[in-house]
Structure formats: structure tokens, C-alpha cells
Amino acid sequence: MSQPADLSDSWPRWCKRIDRCLEGLIPGATVSPSLLHEAMRYSSIGAGKRYRAALVYAAGHALCVSEEFLDRPACAVELIHAFSLVHDDLPAMDDDDLRRGKPSCHKAFDEATAILAGDALQALAFEILSEPDWNCLSPTVRLNLLSTLAGASGSSGLAGGQVLDLNLTSQDPALETLAAMHRCKTGALIEAAVLMGGLCATDDSATLTCLKNYAQPLGLAFQVIDDVLDGTVDTETLGKPAGADQERGQPTFLSILGEAPARQYAEELRDQAIDALGGLEQNAALLVGLAQFTITRSH
Numbered sequence: 001m002s003q004p005a006d007l008s009d010s011w012p013r014w015c016k017r018i019d020r021c022l023e024g025l026i027p028g029a030t031v032s033p034s035l036l037h038e039a040m041r042y043s044s045i046g047a048g049k050r051y052r053a054a055l056v057y058a059a060g061h062a063l064c065v066s067e068e069f070l071d072r073p074a075c076a077v078e079l080i081h082a083f084s085l086v087h088d089d090l091p092a093m094d095d096d097d098l099r100r101g102k103p104s105c106h107k108a109f110d111e112a113t114a115i116l117a118g119d120a121l122q123a124l125a126f127e128i129l130s131e132p133d134w135n136c137l138s139p140t141v142r143l144n145l146l147s148t149l150a151g152a153s154g155s156s157g158l159a160g161g162q163v164l165d166l167n168l169t170s171q172d173p174a175l176e177t178l179a180a181m182h183r184c185k186t187g188a189l190i191e192a193a194v195l196m197g198g199l200c201a202t203d204d205s206a207t208l209t210c211l212k213n214y215a216q217p218l219g220l221a222f223q224v225i226d227d228v229l230d231g232t233v234d235t236e237t238l239g240k241p242a243g244a245d246q247e248r249g250q251p252t253f254l255s256i257l258g259e260a261p262a263r264q265y266a267e268e269l270r271d272q273a274i275d276a277l278g279g280l281e282q283n284a285a286l287l288v289g290l291a292q293f294t295i296t297r298s299h
């Protein structure tokens with residue numbers, strides 16, 4: 001198995017690629033309807049860890065795909081992620097005023113604009129993968145990317161996971177019930193990101209199964225640590241309100257397990273993810289590095 005790659009060169013470079021690409025893909029704030037475009041740019045450019053984009057690039061790298069082919073798939077995943085954050089912060093959902101260290105979209109603009117900016121970010125994600133002028137990848141590959149991203153966004157992915165999450169407020173679920181919700185709400189997009197990187201190279205089912213077996217425990221590990229950080233790190237470091245889960249009466253891996261066992265659980269999930277990469281013949285060091293980051297991150 002590969003040693004974890006040092007991500008200190010690649011990751012900042014990927015962040016810059018994503019910002020540059022989104023700058024070109026989202027209409028400027030001077031283009032009508034300017035408020036909508038401003039809100040879309042506000043919510044998606046220049047912030048966020050770009051963890052999901054990094055997964056697209058790292059999975060593609062493991063299968064020798066050049067970064068220019070991965071830019072749009074990585075942007076599409078980040079656009080869906082940005083959309084989910086904008087809608088997640090709305091008063092009808094988590095009602096959070098702070099996101100990525102600045103006012104949430106509905107606070108910086110207004111609720112209607114935030115709803116519509118989210119909708120438009122989602123549409124743009126699918127538009128940039130299906131645009132006829134973008135001919136880096138074959139129509140079949142593009143269709144596979146679209147279907148993977150759509151599947152992760154819908155009723156068995158983010159949207160469904162959010163419904164399950166809202167239903168768990170003030171409940172005392174079993175660990176497996178919580179994990180099942182997060183496999184949809186957080187895990188589905190993380191899995192899609194990894195698979196989309198892979199799909200840019202191959203439709204070989206054994207390779208894609210390896211990637212899926214890497215991504216599924218990884219997505220859960222990401223959420224376990226998200227819960228731990230929410231309850232143990234300050235608002236400034238997080239860039240979103242600390243302790244929000246507890247305040248909302250949201251069951252979390254931290255509330256069910258406690259910090260040390262939750263971290264231990266995340267480590268086991270990381271190990272499962274890394275073990276799954278054994279089936280990949282190529283260079284998986286960046287994916288190993290991202291698995292390690294997932295459980296050691298501080299925000």
C-alpha cells in the first residue's frame with residue numbers, strides 16, 4: 001500500500017484551479033440577474049476546504065487522468081456541495097447565520113435569493129457536465145458523471161439524508177440509524193466525488209468497486225470528525241457556529257459515543273478506506289493522504 005502523499009503542494013493548487021474555473025463558469029455579478037449571480041459567487045468561490053474536489057483530483061490522479069479533464073467534474077461536485085450548504089443554512093433547515101467564516105447566503109442577501117441561488121448552483125453543476133462545447137470527455141463518460149452526481153443529490157443522497165436528519169431532531173437514535181442518515185446526507189456526495197474522478201478514467205467495475213469501498217467508510221469518517229469538531233472546536237476555527245448540533249438537539253456521533261470512542265471509530269473507518277485501495281494498481285498515495293487528513297483535520 002502507498003504511503004500517504006504530502007498534500008501540501010497538490011491541495012492548494014487544486015483550490016486555485018477550482019476558484020479559477022468557477023470564476024469562469026458562473027456569470028459575473030454584472031450580468032443580469034446580478035443579485036442572483038452575486039449570491040451564487042458569494043456562496044461558492046474563494047472559500048471552503050474543497051475536500052470533495054480534492055477527492056475528484058486524487059481519484060483521477062490514481063488512474064492517471066490529467067487535471068484539465070477533472071476540473072469540471074470537481075467544480076460540479078463543489079457546486080452541489082455549495083448548494084447544499086446554502087439550503088442547509090436556511091431558516092426552514094438548520095437556520096445558521098454563519099458559513100465559511102462569513103454570513104450565510106440568506107443573511108448576506110435574503111431568503112428568496114438564497115433559495116434561488118442554491119437552485120441555480122445545482123442546475124449549473126449539471127449544465128457544466130452536459131454542455132456540448134465541453135468535449136474533453138466522451139458522451140458516455142459524461143452521462144456516467146451526470147448520473148452519479150444526480151444519484152448522490154437526490155432522495156437516496158443529500159436530499160433524502162436531509163429529510164432523515166430533520167426527522168432525527170430531539171430523537172435518541174441507535175448508532176446505525178445515525179450512520180445510515182449520514183451515509184446519505186454526507187457520504188453520498190463524497191462517494192460521488194471519488195467515483196467521478198475514477199469514471200473519468202475507466203468504467204472497469206473492479207476499479208470502481210475499489211473506489212466505492214474506499215469512499216463509503218471515508219464519507220462516514222468525515223462526518224464523525226465533523227460531529228467531534230462541532231462539539232469541541234471554537235466558532236472562529238470552524239467558520240460556522242460551534243456547538244450548533246447540541247443547541248438544535250441533533251444526535252451526533254459525539255453525543256452518542258463521546259469524543260475518544262468517536263475518534264477511534266473514525267480511525268477504524270479510515271483503515272477500512274485505505275485497505276480498499278489495495279485493489280488499485282496505480283498510485284493511490286494522494287487518496288491515502290486524504291484519508292489521513294479526514295481524521296486529523298482541525299476544521
Ligand code: GRG
Nearest residue numbers: 048049051084087088153158159162185186226
Ligand atoms: C443538495 C440536493 C441537495 C439538497 C439539499 C440541505 C440539504 C438538501 C442537504 C444538506 C447536506 C449537508 C449540508 C450535509 C453536511 C455535509 C457536511 C459535513 C458539510 C461540511 O463540509 P465541509 O467541512 O465544508 O467540507 P467546507 O465549507 O469546507 O466546504
